Amino acid sequence: MAKPQKRFVCQECGAVTPRWAGKCDACEAWNSIVEETVEATPIGGGKRSGSGGSGKALDFVGLKGDSEQRPRLKSGIDELDRVLGGGLVDGSATLIGGDPGIGKSTLLLQAAAALSAHASVAYISGEEAIEQIRMRAQRLNVSDTKVELAAATSVRDILASLDRPDGARVAVIDSIQTMYVDLLDSAPGTVGQVRASAQELIRVAKRRGTAILLVGHVTKEGAIAGPRVLEHMVDTVLYFEGERGHPFRILRGVKNRFGPTDEIGVFDMTERGLEEVKNPSALFLADRQDGVAGAAVFAGIEGSRPMLVEIQALVAPSALGTPRRAVVGWDSNRLAMLLAVLEARGGLDLSGRDVYLNVAGGLRIGEPAADLAVAAAIVSSLTGIPVPMRTVVFGEVGLSGEVRAVGRPDARLKEAGKLGFTSAIAPKGRAAKESKADDIAINAISDVSQLIRDLESSSDGPIRILDADARR
Incomplete structure (x- = not known):
């Protein structure tokens, strides 16, 4: 059995160094390098890529395929669909970031409830217990919808639930910073855990055609916490903006492989949750x-x-x-x-x-x-x-x-x-x-x-x- 590998990773930029240092040479951040242990075998088992042996030849195909493209999955929330470019795309990965308490979980629970009317939806929370989510659903008046709830943080357990023929068509992960891969000997939220968790979830989403929505925490500078490569891995990056003491919320798209960027959706935070603003100018x-x-x-x-x-x-x-x-x-x-x-x-x-x-x-x-x-x-x-x-x-x-x-x-x-x-x-x-x-x-x-x-x-x-x- 191969020995676990130890490495030192910067928690600000994700740079890997062979030994600990007080300052990262890549981003010049102080006290950001943490030791991590990586197992030699990935979650799926088998040989690691590039570890020797002959590879399998790829089956190349043409740009024009015979399969009919499935239509976008509309959430029923027009402002959200506008920012997404017309709805969710099967197999896409969407990252939603925002300040604490801005309404990310509220927005996604309302979207999950609306999507459950015509698709199977799984809402997996690593931050709240089931009863806490049910309390929010009752306040938002969406308790009677067909959303499947689960409280979990193990990526292995989540993959076992999604990677099957009857798996959910839409999955909400709240949040990616709470997920962990048990092959990494580091705490959830570190660079290695965030990167590995997102990679495994996105891999299954692409293979199964599951549209996955990831909630991401932000740093004090306003950027999504974790390695910058996380934003490159997903298909769409949305930021939820607004002042906590102000009722208006702005959902802004900064990256979208399936639609326009810099699109915004405007919401009004009320006691019943987020309500769409049809005419923001007025x-x-x-x-x-x-x-x-x-x-x-x-x-x-x-x-x-x-x-x-x-x-x-x-x-x-x-x-x-x-x-x-x-x-x-x-x-x-x-x-x-x-x-x-x-x-x-x-x-x-x-x-x-x-x-x-x-x-x-x-x-x-x-x-x-x-x-x-x-x-x-x-x-x-x-x-x-x-x-x-x-x-x-x-x-x-x-x-x-x-x-x-x-x-x-x-x-x-x-x-x-x-x-x-x-x-x-x-x-x-x-x-x-x-x-x-x-x-x-x-x-x-x-x-x-x-x-x-x-x-x-x-x-x-x-x-x-x-x-x-x-x-x-």
């Missing part, structure tokens, strides 16, 4: 007030969906030597760049002022098209001049102060028209020439200086601008 703008300086409505695109969201800015005198720059829902580095452009190209005095920026509703925006809306909110707060109530703003701002065109202006303006907006501040060019939104007046601008002049023209007082000596 929800995010529901509490918007008229005549308030420092707010601008951004017409953005999330995946294939146009979405309107309010961007709020507060510019106030600073008592500190280095003014504060606080951002929620946007990139802080991009805000610093935009403030420099407004000072250098627009002549605004922001050097001695604190700037606070917030995207209302808990949504996080990543596209550069939000630059112009952020600039409008900052200028509005600085001058006290409100952006017109029924105006949306979008456009990318360059380092020379120019406003660049962005993609899909028609979809942005069409969504704004549905919600009663009558005007738009947009880049000069594609938005002005190609737009078919006849009911929206477009103010096409070419640089940030024109944005400042247009806001100044809507007020009786001038905007404070630095003179040439002050800028030097």
Whole structure:
């Protein structure tokens, strides 16, 4: 019998070293290397790959097959199906990550209950007992569905239950960090255990055609805990986002082999569980007030969906030597760049002022098209001049102060028209020439200086601008 092999594995990046060290050479993390013991025989038994002997020749086939492709398995939750690209694919592996308490287990239990109406579903929990899951099911009013429950952490036992002709068509594993392979002498949640557990589960899912949903914990930086290779092993990676004290939840797709990436689904957390939000734009703008300086409505695109969201800015005198720059829902580095452009190209005095920026509703925006809306909110707060109530703003701002065109202006303006907006501040060019939104007046601008002049023209007082000596 072969002797167990010992190795030292970094718990941050998964790098393997022959001996222990205080610092990982690959990711430079301190105190992250842990000793692990690996048995020589895999779970399925038999010879290990590459251990000698002749291999079996592969049976190559053509790209076009004769078998009919099975349709996607729809969960019945439209927002989830949208992010998945139209539903679950047989044999696919989906990884769902999110902060503790954000609602991952709630979402998957509701999805499992909806799927059980037309497919066999197994819900396997390694964190909760059966009675705890039943309590949640009773609160969500899904106790009468045909979901099969089990509490287990052994991958060997789970494979024995799924790898059979009458196995479940959909399996939920909550969570992958609690699973363990008994051939590894390390605690559940370590890099080796997470990687080996996911590999065995995905292997059976591909062979049996089982759609498997894996729940993944996240680190304090917001990334899914465990080796980065875990995200490469699965077919789809979804992140469940939102503030714990805020009712809105965003399900965002960051990887999808069977559909578009960067798609989002919006949910509202209630006492009865997660409820779909059919019109997120109306929800995010529901509490918007008229005549308030420092707010601008951004017409953005999330995946294939146009979405309107309010961007709020507060510019106030600073008592500190280095003014504060606080951002929620946007990139802080991009805000610093935009403030420099407004000072250098627009002549605004922001050097001695604190700037606070917030995207209302808990949504996080990543596209550069939000630059112009952020600039409008900052200028509005600085001058006290409100952006017109029924105006949306979008456009990318360059380092020379120019406003660049962005993609899909028609979809942005069409969504704004549905919600009663009558005007738009947009880049000069594609938005002005190609737009078919006849009911929206477009103010096409070419640089940030024109944005400042247009806001100044809507007020009786001038905007404070630095003179040439002050800028030097």
